[in-house]
Amino acid sequence: MRTHATPIDSVFRALSDPTRRDVLERLCKSPGSVSELAEPFDMALPSFVEHLKVLEGCGLVRSTKVGRVRTYRLVPKRLRVAEDWLSQQRVLWERRLDQLDSYLLELKGKHP
Amino acid sequence: MKTDLDLVLERVVDVPPELVWAAWTKPEHLKKWFTPAPWTVTTCEIDLRPGGIFSTTMRSPEGQEFPNVGCYLEVLPQKRLVFTDTLLPGYRPAQNPFMTAIIAIEPHGSGTRYTATALHRDEAARKKHEEMGFHKGWGTALDQLVAHAKKM
Numbered sequence: 001m002r003t004h005a006t007p008i009d010s011v012f013r014a015l016s017d018p019t020r021r022d023v024l025e026r027l028c029k030s031p032g033s034v035s036e037l038a039e040p041f042d043m044a045l046p047s048f049v050e051h052l053k054v055l056e057g058c059g060l061v062r063s064t065k066v067g068r069v070r071t072y073r074l075v076p077k078r079l080r081v082a083e084d085w086l087s088q089q090r091v092l093w094e095r096r097l098d099q100l101d102s103y104l105l106e107l108k109g110k111h112p
Numbered sequence: 113m114k115t116d117l118d119l120v121l122e123r124v125v126d127v128p129p130e131l132v133w134a135a136w137t138k139p140e141h142l143k144k145w146f147t148p149a150p151w152t153v154t155t156c157e158i159d160l161r162p163g164g165i166f167s168t169t170m171r172s173p174e175g176q177e178f179p180n181v182g183c184y185l186e187v188l189p190q191k192r193l194v195f196t197d198t199l200l201p202g203y204r205p206a207q208n209p210f211m212t213a214i215i216a217i218e219p220h221g222s223g224t225r226y227t228a229t230a231l232h233r234d235e236a237a238r239k240k241h242e243e244m245g246f247h248k249g250w251g252t253a254l255d256q257l258v259a260h261a262k263k264m
Contacts, residue, residue, distance in 0.1 A: 086117070089119055
């Protein structure tokens with residue numbers, strides 16, 4: 001079983017969530033602090049911070065801390081991965097085979 | 113291999129090769145995994161011989177259906193399966209070919225190693241892919257975002 005997601009896969013997984021897409025859209029306008037970014041969302045701050053961590057983890061955003069304020073900015077270059085056609089094909093196949101492998105293990109469990 | 117057009121994915125899974133073969137060649141199995149969720153496979157027809165039909169209908173989360181029809185080129189039980197949409201059943205040339213897939217299966221310890229190779233035609237074929245709307249699965253918000261990021 002494959003256990004590690006490819007870097008491309010991590011970008012697509014990050015982009016699969018509507019909250020994270022909204023944050024990216026907001027960051028297209030200008031960098032923002034955690035509280036500024038969290039403001040439009042009806043969500044507990046720790047959950048929101050998790051979303052920011054996912055975005056930073058795959059390189060779509062970068063943050064810097066000055067005093068007690070952490071500011072996030074977009075890394076546009078990383079986003080371009082998502083528009084590459086072959087990357088999209090790869091993600092399709094990775095997901096397909098992830099589903100196949102889980103299904104195979106499920107079948108094996110039923111008929112050991 | 114053309115690195116700008118082709119993909120090779122290799123997996124090792126702890127199930128016997130017979131099971132991997134069955135999952136690729138029986139509609140009742142294939143329907144369970146062939147399309148990444150939230151897309152689903154609504155129909156699947158398999159005539160497992162060279163020139164025999166391999167067709168799947170994929171359904172988008174919005175309920176739109178996209179039929180894919182092709183045929184098998186090689187069928188070597190538990191070893192190798194090759195199919196394409198370049199040729200229709202009975203080897204009739206297709207209108208809008210997109211890809212050929214080669215699935216190679218071999219025993220690996222108590223499990224199986226399989227390799228999926230996807231050979232794509234060319235950039236023109238991506239049009240068909242876009243019509244199929246796979247990237248719409250990512251949502252129009254993403255499209256706008258990417259368009260915006262390009263301008264930055």
